[in-house]
Amino acid sequence: MTVRIEEVAERARVAVSTVSRALRDLPGVSTGTRQRIKDIAVEMGYVASPSAARLATGVTGTVAVIVPDATKWFFGQVIAGAGAVLRASGRDVLLYELGDEEGRLRFFAEQRLRGRADGVLVLSLRLTEAETRTLRDLEIPVVVLGRRSEYFGSVFVDDRAAARTAVRHLLNLGHRRIGLLGINDDAEVTTGSLAPPSRVAGYRQCLMGAGIDEVDGWQQFDTNSVAGGAAAMTRMLSAPVLPTAVFAASDEMAFGALGVVRAAGMSVPGDISIVGFDNHDLSPVLGLTTIDQDVQGQGRAAAGLLLEALNSSSPTRPPQTTRTVDTHLVLRHSTRPPRGNQTHFTAEPDKEEN
Amino acid sequence: MTVRIEEVAERARVAVSTVSRALRDLPGVSTGTRQRIKDIAVEMGYVASPSAARLATGVTGTVAVIVPDATKWFFGQVIAGAGAVLRASGRDVLLYELGDEEGRLRFFAEQRLRGRADGVLVLSLRLTEAETRTLRDLEIPVVVLGRRSEYFGSVFVDDRAAARTAVRHLLNLGHRRIGLLGINDDAEVTTGSLAPPSRVAGYRQCLMGAGIDEVDGWQQFDTNSVAGGAAAMTRMLSAPVLPTAVFAASDEMAFGALGVVRAAGMSVPGDISIVGFDNHDLSPVLGLTTIDQDVQGQGRAAAGLLLEALNSSSPTRPPQTTRTVDTHLVLRHSTRPPRGNQTHFTAEPDKEEN
DNA sequence: CTGAAAGCGCTTACAG
DNA sequence: CTGAAAGCGCTTACAG
Numbered sequence: 014m015t016v017r018i019e020e021v022a023e024r025a026r027v028a029v030s031t032v033s034r035a036l037r038d039l040p041g042v043s044t045g046t047r048q049r050i051k052d053i054a055v056e057m058g059y060v061a062s063p064s065a066a067r068l069a070t071g072v073t074g075t076v077a078v079i080v081p082d083a084t085k086w087f088f089g090q091v092i093a094g095a096g097a098v099l100r101a102s103g104r105d106v107l108l109y110e111l112g113d114e115e116g117r118l119r120f121f122a123e124q125r126l127r128g129r130a131d132g133v134l135v136l137s138l139r140l141t142e143a144e145t146r147t148l149r150d151l152e153i154p155v156v157v158l159g160r161r162s163e164y165f166g167s168v169f170v171d172d173r174a175a176a177r178t179a180v181r182h183l184l185n186l187g188h189r190r191i192g193l194l195g196i197n198d199d200a201e202v203t204t205g206s207l208a209p210p211s212r213v214a215g216y217r218q219c220l221m222g223a224g225i226d227e228v229d230g231w232q233q234f235d236t237n238s239v240a241g242g243a244a245a246m247t248r249m250l251s252a253p254v255l256p257t258a259v260f261a262a263s264d265e266m267a268f269g270a271l272g273v274v275r276a277a278g279m280s281v282p283g284d285i286s287i288v289g290f291d292n293h294d295l296s297p298v299l300g301l302t303t304i305d306q307d308v309q310g311q312g313r314a315a316a317g318l319l320l321e322a323l324n325s326s327s328p329t330r331p332p333q334t335t336r337t338v339d340t341h342l343v344l345r346h347s348t349r350p351p352r353g354n355q356t357h358f359t360a361e362p363d364k365e366e367n
Numbered sequence: 368m369t370v371r372i373e374e375v376a377e378r379a380r381v382a383v384s385t386v387s388r389a390l391r392d393l394p395g396v397s398t399g400t401r402q403r404i405k406d407i408a409v410e411m412g413y414v415a416s417p418s419a420a421r422l423a424t425g426v427t428g429t430v431a432v433i434v435p436d437a438t439k440w441f442f443g444q445v446i447a448g449a450g451a452v453l454r455a456s457g458r459d460v461l462l463y464e465l466g467d468e469e470g471r472l473r474f475f476a477e478q479r480l481r482g483r484a485d486g487v488l489v490l491s492l493r494l495t496e497a498e499t500r501t502l503r504d505l506e507i508p509v510v511v512l513g514r515r516s517e518y519f520g521s522v523f524v525d526d527r528a529a530a531r532t533a534v535r536h537l538l539n540l541g542h543r544r545i546g547l548l549g550i551n552d553d554a555e556v557t558t559g560s561l562a563p564p565s566r567v568a569g570y571r572q573c574l575m576g577a578g579i580d581e582v583d584g585w586q587q588f589d590t591n592s593v594a595g596g597a598a599a600m601t602r603m604l605s606a607p608v609l610p611t612a613v614f615a616a617s618d619e620m621a622f623g624a625l626g627v628v629r630a631a632g633m634s635v636p637g638d639i640s641i642v643g644f645d646n647h648d649l650s651p652v653l654g655l656t657t658i659d660q661d662v663q664g665q666g667r668a669a670a671g672l673l674l675e676a677l678n679s680s681s682p683t684r685p686p687q688t689t690r691t692v693d694t695h696l697v698l699r700h701s702t703r704p705p706r707g708n709q710t711h712f713t714a715e716p717d718k719e720e721n
Numbered sequence: 722c723t724g725a726a727a728g729c730g731c732t733t734a735c736a737g
Numbered sequence: 738c739t740g741a742a743a744g745c746g747c748t749t750a751c752a753g
Contacts, residue, residue: 027724029724034748046723065422068730069749073418088443089442092437093436100466110446110454129459396739
């Protein structure tokens, strides 16, 4: 069996309370005794029982990370970013992958977090009223990533502004027929992934600002995935008139769109320009022009916010702080002025060609 | 504060032991009493304290998953696959991301797992002697994914046979000048990612079987990443004679190679055929011919093995079972017979063209 | 600086 | 079927 604090105490000829204090570097132990106890502890291979310590103190040293689906690039990045910060603080991370709608319901119904974590990081979930209440009732700090929250701390990106930047880039290249590959809320709400309607709003706002009317067939929505992007782009290709450029609400959708356009015998950016959103690891390989949104940085920021709340003396009221992460356009080779239109160019129009 | 079992007992006018038994569906409680207690418990919102239960029983209901880096596609898949199975069994998953070499050392040094998990899943780590001992000393079931283990349960793929399949595909197309993009062990040992030398062995074995001599510049090793694949391919492109086909030990390396070949003005598969290994989510988009190795399935299998050990009555001796997952070649558009060589073809040589 | 003892909230023999 | 009590292994006032 494993060695208990009592055995260490016996061997060191002190009380267990002294061992406890010595090992945790609490004041009130003479330097000599402390060192002797430490030596004996490592010699005996003593490690305090987490369960017992938790029961006695009420703190778990654990942070729960709730994520819809660990296979998505976005969540992997966040988990890594947040995990690094959490680990550095000596905390454990408990990973809850919600999976499907049923898993999500069960998770919130059974109050799985109760007594298992000191804080919660919620990734890209659009929380229902009931879910929000469940989390609040935990009375531990909660930080939400991906959207502003009125109840919890939150870390997010200005999706609308970023989308405007992407679309304005297309406008500046001379495009007037610009399609949208949006994330389908209805489909995603099941897995709980957060669909940023703000990106759609940014797109619309930007077009409106340029005096361009929206065209129905040019706005296609689907799941946030390669397959979803491919499906949406396929539909768009059967519109009465084709757009000359497309803004995809995620890089994965953009990847799917790229594949479909090429499969249709057209070229990107020759026939259709595509700009994505994420700056996925593979975007450089595919030459995708996109919006970078430092996802790992978002994860780190969220974890930082949570640690602040955890370390602050305020017992249960977490500081509902908000933190914004910057975005920027990354130019690669999937965008170019539309055929026969160089209105906005004074120099070589084709310098972006690849 | 949160409600304790004692309060439920008072309210139900029974002893706490009865509440405990009733709520956990243990025998020895009359149906009426049990139901009454359950009703009262939900009404009061009672949830047993995990810390107290763990201390009393010694079981944590938690499985630790050790992973080098959560941002890698491979690990995301495994986490999801294993997580689904673990969750279905009602267990929590504690995620330990090792990060760099230092993190890895610290993790094993501080015995982080002691008392925190009932079982461990180790993903793609080449464990040192000392690490193996640390894990064994935990005296809980351990399952290793990615390589056969003599101490623990393990789930893996026949890398050598799979590599042979990939290379034979190239040979069958008529290629004789076949390069290798291998994973660099030295670089990866730091993050602990497992480099499968068996894939290299399969490549060599297959060439040898075909009576083809190895050419030095055609075997390039680098980190298992897009960047690594790009770097390795770049070096290969400066060999005295170019290969007509390349086997990449991972899809991510293949992606990097694809980018480099195209950036050099050559075409895939026109000038160089490429076959990868993984069947990454994005491989269909890039049209990469590759070896599928059902990574989620591997994760599920590993979790299954662990659960068997956890549920088996054998107290500490885990069944050191082994489970193999099948692989198969997935044909897409990155491979084709070499220019001017249709030796092995009787029908249309270019049917694979895209 | 050090120790004895209560307490954290469960579970599990043991009696009845 | 039900209850009283010991025990899980720590931490933390409280005395000294």
